[in-house]
Amino acid sequence: MNTLEIKGGWNITKGKLKQKWAKLTDDDLQYVEGKQDELIGRMQKRxxxxxxAIEKATKE
Structure with a gap:
């Protein structure tokens, strides 16, 4: 898998997360770059x- 495929997969995941939880912002989602735990914490807070539930939704 190359970098372009990984970024494409992440963009699809971001779209699904925004559909499920519309309150999330692009800034919230950028935390995934090396900071998965912080991202999940932000998602829980928002x-x-x-x-x-968040981990399950991100794997669908």
Whole structure:
């Protein structure tokens, strides 16, 4: 898998996350670059969802 494929996959995932949780901003989603735990924490704070629910949604 090359860098372009990885970025394309991330863009698809970001779109799905924004569809599910519209309150998320682009700034929130940029935390994934090396900071997955911080991203999940931000998502929990903004959405009130559990970590498990967020992790499940990001794998769909």
């Amino acid at each position: 959405t009130g969802e559990t970590r498990e």
